[in-house]
Amino acid sequence: MAEVDTPTESPAASQSNNVLYLGVDLGTSNSSVATSTDITRTVPSVVGWPKDLVAYKFLQKPIVFGEECVRNRMSLDLFYPLENGVFKFRPEGESEEREVVAVQELVRHVIELAEIQSGTVRAVVGAPALASVNDKQAIIDVMQDLIDSVMVVSEPFLVAYGLGLYNNALIVDIGAGTLDLCRMHGTIPDDEDQRTLYKAGNYVDEQFHDLLQDKIQDSPISRHLANSIKERYSFVSPITEGISVEFQVAGKPVLYNIAEELKTACESLLPDMFSAIRELITTFEPEFQDELRNNIVLAGGGSQIKGLPEIIESHLSEFGAVRVTIVDDPVYAGALGALKLAQDMPESEWASV
Ligand SMILES: Nc1ncnc2c1ncn2[C@@H]1O[C@H](COP(=O)(O)OP(=O)(O)OP(=O)(O)O)[C@@H](O)[C@H]1O
Ligand SMILES: [Mg+2]
DSSP, X not given: OTTOOOOOSOGXXXXXXXXXXXXXXXXXXXXXXEETTXXXXXXXXXXXXESSHHXXXXXXXXXXXXXXXXXXGGGEEEXXXXXXXXXXXXXXXOOOHHHHXXXXXXXXXXXXXXXXXXXXXXXXXXEOTTOOHHHHHHHHHHHHTTSSEEEEEEHHHHHHHHHTOOEEEEEEEEOSSOEEEEEEEXXXXXXXXXXXXXXXXXXXXXXXXXHHHHHOTTSXXXXXXXXXXXXXXXXXXXXXXXXXXXXXXXXXXXXXXXXXXXXXXXXXXXXXXXXXXXXXXXXXXXXXXXXXXXXXXXXXXXXXXXXXXXXXXXXXXGGSOOOXXXXXXXXXXXXHHHHHHHHHSOXXXXXXX
């Protein structure tokens, strides 16, 4: 998050001109946009092309996005343009043509959702806390063809900024590709205040898919099905009752208790997340550690895993009181934070990007 320098004029100065501001969250699983004209939109980060003539006749479109891809996945060649929170394609080559186009089309679609009329458009875009310079530049390159100015900023910082958590707060943003942490201490956070871990929602899906397939060997389980079951029942608390889910085995419905497998998969996030949280707390200014521990905020789709706040609180209890909360709006927390930063950013900062 080193891109933003100290503002030299009042934030209000940036509001005086006729500019549309966007907050954009290009996520591995979902991409969202929030605008200064009060539009909020989100779309699964997937692009699909009809597989053949029949698919084209059926869908009546040369390209489809988001939910429509998921619904019609049998008819489409699907591309997920983001991996680990950044674009899959590499600017230095090696990428398939379709991967490059998929990124461009997804970004163009997200910008279209913002319903831009005319005039200057400025956007703040989220990236994983410790994304590389190349990955941030790739986002700028693709966005710059579509709008006037772009700044790329750490996602968990944007969540904190949007919630007004400027001081002594620890954001834990559990996405699909990355789990990002950022501690706030009253100034713009440095690299040492942030962590990016690569075990996040997609990793849980992989673990759960493997465990399910081992259990139900006579029926092929898709990643999509494993993901839907996870999103419906995810939890990390002690098992008190079973979770019965129906699977088609040899054409017939059979009930399986999948509680143990789901718990194991969801808990696979915990060891690395606990270490990163502990590290960020214990290396914080000792005088303020109490306050930091009492202001841990979970964001991202993974924040919906049941029992997560309680298990983090109990894991850290040896240090003293701990309080973990969940953002009210996990879908838009990043995009709304990005919009707020875009609107607060002095015009002189935009002029230099
Ligand atoms: N109820 C739920 N329980 C567990 N996981 C969930 C739930 N709802 C959504 N998720 C998971 O959250 C992840 C998506 O979250 P989010 O939209 O914040 O990610 P993203 O921003 O697209 O990814 P990233 O930030 O890594 O690029 C997916 O892995 C999804 O399966
Ligand atoms: Mg995200």
